[in-house]
Structures are given as C-alpha cells and as structure tokens.
Amino acid sequence: MNIQETMGNHSIVKRFLKDYKLPIQVFQDPYLEYFLELYDDFHQSKSKFKRLTNMTSHLEHGEQFFEINRDVFNLFKEKFTQFDAYQKFQAIDLRNDFKIQKKIESKDFYQEENLNKKFISIDLKKANFNIFKFLDDKQEIPEYSTFLTTVIHELHHSSDMKKDIDAYFQESKMIRQVIFGELNPSKQQAIQRFVISQICQEIEKHGLQVNSASSDEIIVKNCDDISQMKSILSQLPQEYQFFRVEKFKLEKIHPEKNFFLKISTANPDIPIYENNFIDSFKENQFCYDIKMEIKNHSQFLYPQIYKQLIKEPVNDLDKTFYYEGFLSLLKDDLFNEKIMIKKLKI
Numbered sequence: 001m002n003i004q005e006t007m008g009n010h011s012i013v014k015r016f017l018k019d020y021k022l023p024i025q026v027f028q029d030p031y032l033e034y035f036l037e038l039y040d041d042f043h044q045s046k047s048k049f050k051r052l053t054n055m056t057s058h059l060e061h062g063e064q065f066f067e068i069n070r071d072v073f074n075l076f077k078e079k080f081t082q083f084d085a086y087q088k089f090q091a092i093d094l095r096n097d098f099k100i101q102k103k104i105e106s107k108d109f110y111q112e113e114n115l116n117k118k119f120i121s122i123d124l125k126k127a128n129f130n131i132f133k134f135l136d137d138k139q140e141i142p143e144y145s146t147f148l149t150t151v152i153h154e155l156h157h158s159s160d161m162k163k164d165i166d167a168y169f170q171e172s173k174m175i176r177q178v179i180f181g182e183l184n185p186s187k188q189q190a191i192q193r194f195v196i197s198q199i200c201q202e203i204e205k206h207g208l209q210v211n212s213a214s215s216d217e218i219i220v221k222n223c224d225d226i227s228q229m230k231s232i233l234s235q236l237p238q239e240y241q242f243f244r245v246e247k248f249k250l251e252k253i254h255p256e257k258n259f260f261l262k263i264s265t266a267n268p269d270i271p272i273y274e275n276n277f278i279d280s281f282k283e284n285q286f287c288y289d290i291k292m293e294i295k296n297h298s299q300f301l302y303p304q305i306y307k308q309l310i311k312e313p314v315n316d317l318d319k320t321f322y323y324e325g326f327l328s329l330l331k332d333d334l335f336n337e338k339i340m341i342k343k344l345k346i
Contacts, residue, residue, distance in 0.1 A: 085136035098194035128180035
C-alpha cells in the first residue's frame with residue numbers, strides 16, 4: 001500500500017488515530033493531511049503517521065493491517081499467560097488478598113479552585129503491565145518493550161517488515177491497553193488500587209495531603225518538591241518502584257470557558273509556577289522537559305482550542321466535525337468575543 005492508499009483507507013486511519021490518541025475527529029480528504037500538519041509541533045503527528053505508512057508500505061491490502069494486529073495480540077497473550085506471575089495473578093482471591101485499609105476518592109480535578117496551585121503527580125508507569133511484574137517473584141518477565149519486540153520477531157514476515165511493525169506498536173499506549181484489556185482488567189485495577197493505597201499511606205506518614213487518587217495516579221496538593229517526594233517513596237519496597245513523579249499546575253485557557261492547560265515536568269529545576277504558559281504556549285510546546293496537555297474539552301472543539309493557544313485564526317476546517325455520520329460545520333467561532341457578548345446580553 002502506498003501513502004495515498006493508506007490515507008484513503010478510513011478503517012486504518014481511524015484505528016491509527018485511536019492507537020496514538022490523536023485529537024483528529026474528521027479524517028477524510030483534505031482534513032487528515034491538514035490536521036496532521038496543524039498538530040505536528042504539539043503531538044508529533046506527522047512522525048507518528050510515518051510509522052503507520054512505513055508499516056503499511058509492506059502490505060498489499062488494508063485487511064492485512066488488522067490481521068497483523070490480531071496476530072500480535074494473540075501471540076502476546078499466548079506467551080504472556082505462560083509466566084508464573086500470570087498464574088499467581090489468576091489465583092488471587094481479592095476478597096482476602098490485597099485489601100485496601102483506607103480508600104481515597106478520585107475527584108474531578110479540573111476546577112477553577114485548582115488554578116495556579118502547586119501539585120505533585122505520582123503516576124504508575126505502564127500500570128497494567130507492571131502489576132504483573134509486581135507479582136513476579138522469580139523476576140522472569142522482561143520489560144514490556146523487550147517482550148513486545150520478542151513477540152513481533154516471531155511473526156512470519158521479513159526482518160524489515162518486523163522492524164516497522166515493532167516501531168508502530170512500541171509507541172502506542174493504546175495498543176498496550178487493548179492487549180491487557182483482555183487479561184482480567186478488573187483484577188488488574190483492583191491490585192493497582194492496592195498499590196496506590198500503599199503509596200498514599202507512605203505519603204501521608206510524612207504529613208503531606210493526598211488530594212485525589214485513582215487506580216493509577218495520586219495527586220498531592222500544596223507540594224512541588226520532586227526530590228522530597230522521591231526520597232519519601234524510596235522507602236517503599238522495590239516491587240512498588242514503578243511510578244513517575246512530576247510537579248504540575250493548571251492554567252485556564254480562556255476566562256469565560258472551562259478549558260485548562262495542564263503543565264507538568266519531572267525536572268525539579270524547571271520553574272513552572274513562575275511562568276505563564278498560556279501566553280508562551282507556541283514557544284514552550286517544543287520544550288522536551290515540559291509536558292502540556294489540553295484538558296476538560298469536547299473532541300470536536302479541540303482544533304479551535306489549539307488555535308487559540310497558538311494565536312492563529314480559525315477556519316472552516318477547524319469547525320468541521322461528524323454528527324451522526326454526517327460532516328457538519330459550526331456556524332460560530334468558539335472564542336469569538338462579539339458573539340459571546342451578544343449571547344450574554346440575551
């Protein structure tokens with residue numbers, strides 16, 4: 001398949017956008033090419049699409065793309081379920097094992113009351129995979145990327161094709177979610193919540209306030225000392241050491257709209273609280289040590305929110321979306337001040 005054939009295959013493109021969680025809702029010509037270009041600085045969308053076209057260049061027709069996906073998923077599960085840690089996982093009785101002593105609720109975090117405050121995030125890395133390594137007494141399970149490569153190299157394809165398949169699969173968090181979503185995900189999340197609860201207890205022992213906790217993330221309020229948090233968490237057993245520690249804050253994208261920019265970094269030396277990232281978004285989106293995410297939005301509004309951040313005018317392509325399978329166009333601009341004032345007077 002050439003690039004045009006790949007772009008014209010809506011089933012493959014739709015799957016690609018899901019695999020890479022790209023905020024592109026309309027993907028027929030000319031929208032896909034437009035949005036890949038628009039989001040490239042922020043989402044590296046063109047290089048991600050290049051991984052797809054490198055993989056499909058080996059294929060004769062689109063169905064082979066989905067056959068490869070099925071082959072990788074099935075072989076991964078077949079080999080992974082042979083590990084003793086998986087057998088141990090299957091035998092766990094959640095009524096008796098991994099009981100949570102104190103449950104901390106997960107809160108709706110994206111609220112104005114949290115603007116420009118200091119927070120620490122403790123996020124479980126590759127949580128659904130590392131839960132099995134948490135149970136791996138024999139330490140026989142390799143790292144996820146290593147195991148995935150091993151699986152792909154057992155497929156009956158050329159070495160060049162395997163290399164391109166591996167490059168595509170490795171960079172997709174969603175593919176990992178799909179694979180482990182068929183290996184008793186409710187039990188995985190129950191054990192994740194136990195791990196989270198143990199980390200919360202360690203944090204609270206040191207007088208810090210846990211603001212919210214989900215099955216894979218803890219948010220600590222009024223704290224920005226990454227080094228201190230890592231020192232506290234280093235006291236946990238080795239099997240718990242599969243988390244990422246970042247400091248972050250929220251900024252509001254527009255005073256009249258509840259869209260937020262989350263700014264985070266794992267680098268303790270970057271002064272994120274002293275800077276305004278809404279005003280300098282276009283420059284800071286290239287910074288490797290700073291991660292910025294648009295939060296609390298509807299997918300069909302994403303292009304206009306992004307245009308607001310990079311200070312570029314909105315066009316009809318940005319306002320086009322699917323409604324019940326039909327291409328539709330918003331009549332108003334999301335951030336049109338005159339329209340907003342008129343509506344408020346009504």
